[in-house]
Amino acid sequence: MTEINHSSRDHHPDFPPSGLPALSKCPCYKSKPAGAAAERGTKLHEMLEEILTNNELTEELLRMNPKELEIKKR
Numbered sequence: 001m002t003e004i005n006h007s008s009r010d011h012h013p014d015f016p017p018s019g020l021p022a023l024s025k026c027p028c029y030k031s032k033p034a035g036a037a038a039e040r041g042t043k044l045h046e047m048l049e050e051i052l053t054n055n056e057l058t059e060e061l062l063r064m065n066p067k068e069l070e071i072k073k074r
Helices: 017-025 036-052 055-063
Strands: none
Touching: none
16 A cells, blocks of 8 residues: 555645634634544545555456445345
């Protein structure tokens, strides 16, 4: 899996969506450094993003028989 440095990405460096409620109450709000839970959530986000945007996975799924993709009932 490709290592992604989420902190260096440009999609929302100055105004992350999670900070918008606090910014609406106080325009000078600055968030604290991320804690352990936020770091773990970021890592999970990156892993899921890699899975969902991986062209190899998409190509493999397209090659599969649709019957193989069915969810089996217990």
